[in-house]
Amino acid sequence: MDQDKTDIGFSIVAEDEDGMARACRFTTEHGSVETPVFMPVGTYGVVKTLTPAELEASRAQIILGNTYHLYLRPGLEIIQGGGGLHRFINWQRPILTDSGGFQVFSLSHLGKIRDEDVTFRSHIDGSLHRISPEISMEIQRTLGSDIVMAFDECTPFPCSYEQAQESLARTHAWETRSIEYFRRMEPLYGHRQFLFGIVQGSVYPDLRQRSIDVLSELDFDGYAVGGLAVGEPKEQMFEMLERISPLLPKEKPHYLMGVGKPEDIIMGIDLGIDMFDCVLPSRNARNGTLYTHRGRVVLKQSRYKMDYTPPDENCDCYTCRNFSRAYLRHLYMNGEMTGLRLNTLHNIHFFLQLTEEARTALNTGRWTAWKTEFFEGYPVEKDHWEINQVRREERRRKHLRENPHINE
């Protein structure tokens, strides 16, 4: 089976009348994915502290694996011997793997970059390794993920225009080599794989535009927005997204990599993004922070000592149905692993439920109302510009509705 014959079966199920938000569906051989979707991160072939059964019970549709980490540990031989990542980790729903590039640049001390390839040192034992677009494709073939990410270079922030321009040229060359190799590649475990391209261009609109032009020509199965959420002010991220998003091929999934907080995900959906991933819910769970519709519950605060209510009254996860904040606080203060997993279970459930609610809102034409309700109940963390952003956007749309002659 030739991988270029695949079709991800993408369709738009519902669209917000007033904006870019949309509910979509696409299909892999491990099942369909309804978007907007949050993808829990399973770096080493496990969503930290959880089991596949728990993820399924929380209706996770697709999880993410990190190519760089899995390549180093347990290594490809062990995963291939185990019948590929799905079988090895016992997860029968879709898996998306990143290209390994991001970690090579962010974790590797060497990271010697040439046009041909990148040489890097393992962050575990310092051993030397080489990665290239072709090697990344081959590794992801061995992992057997349903969605393979093209090999790109992620620009840091800040990044000068010249740097961004140079990096983008390399990214385009690498992504072209990625898709060329991918198209000739036979799948290893019988199921099809799909390839997503990654739009780069830092915070420069014309570079982003060019990136989308180049990558659209290559006809990937989906398009990710990379190089955002890398340290730039969040306002800048959303401004950029607002420009990029309408330019992305409409009939393909849109994926915003590494985002984010609940409010960021909702803003992302509002700007036409379909897919999200972030370590935030699981990492913060292990730091004793629970997400709820009314904001964060920080378990180390003594106010929860004798708070016998569940983390979120309206949540139907195992944690909320069975345990109180006081008990979770006790477990957390004692360093009990059971506490960390109950926290993680809740947070992952919360993020999955949030995108589920967003889907329902879109499917029932209630997007703006639902979004407004969410922000009314949810105290956005620290800075409040997100809320301002929402309100500004709403004012703008109201203005457009009332003045239909203005061309967007």
Add this chain to the structure above:
Amino acid sequence: MDQDKTDIGFSIVAEDEDGMARACRFTTEHGSVETPVFMPVGTYGVVKTLTPAELEASRAQIILGNTYHLYLRPGLEIIQGGGGLHRFINWQRPILTDSGGFQVFSLSHLGKIRDEDVTFRSHIDGSLHRISPEISMEIQRTLGSDIVMAFDECTPFPCSYEQAQESLARTHAWETRSIEYFRRMEPLYGHRQFLFGIVQGSVYPDLRQRSIDVLSELDFDGYAVGGLAVGEPKEQMFEMLERISPLLPKEKPHYLMGVGKPEDIIMGIDLGIDMFDCVLPSRNARNGTLYTHRGRVVLKQSRYKMDYTPPDENCDCYTCRNFSRAYLRHLYMNGEMTGLRLNTLHNIHFFLQLTEEARTALNTGRWTAWKTEFFEGYPVEKDHWEINQVRREERRRKHLRENPHINE
């Protein structure tokens, strides 16, 4: 309701014809317990890494909580505020709590012992506390456990005869005060509590005999054997147990505290013990050691790198039904908490299944055959005296059967 009116509803369901092994049943208001039974240890109100749902699915009948630890963290106010230990930790089956004495002596650096009470320092923050038989009963009343343990002094090993004698006198005085206080005590949460006495006397048969005489008079709801498995050679432990066990009140549950390895539990059952508890399955799980019918699987060994078989082919736990040794090794080597919980789940399940198999064997008259099969398949750890012990015992019984005129 006056606690001395309670009846634990003990009955012997089956007895081994050739020896002391027996299957029994007793009943608390949180449910019945079928023995032989293994009680997972939930020191701080949680069996480390697991949830109540998992323990229920593994058919745990009763768990143990540590009075000393729970008294210090989260403290009685928080547990009482949460409606007692059952509600606070969301475990609706029976709970047994120890008296706190053992930890006071083993963890406390002060441990100033008087006949009246014991002053000790918290191992957490060094704060000063006082415990006495009455205080121990009161704490266990606040915890609301189904089975309360009398406050005793656990002798160390080695221990001179004089020390043991002196300690035993104090233990008897304390246990008498325990039962006197307990009988006047109103239960706090509506359900009855039962009180077990603890036989001491170190390794001295006449002291053990005296202890049983004194405590039998007090008519506890069950009898524990304390002061064993505290460092004495294991052969000595079983020799002592062999002497003590026939003297224990037959129509009461017999509990061997802090034991042990799978082979020890089987030997204990063989010597008339009904109840066991030990941190071994959970602690060793967190060290990457899995128990199986064919012995231990030590995950850090490289032989398991590409071993795609489950830990135990015949085990029906979630871990064995879904994951390979290779995957569990990967998780363990990576320090993934999911691995520690999957290991724990398996080990606890294994210990529970082992006692379940023992019950079935007793109920179907197959005790000796089952025990022999177990030891044929299971490589006993390190020293092999246990097997010798089993074989010697079997030879003895055979001899007795063939020479019925010899009076035991």
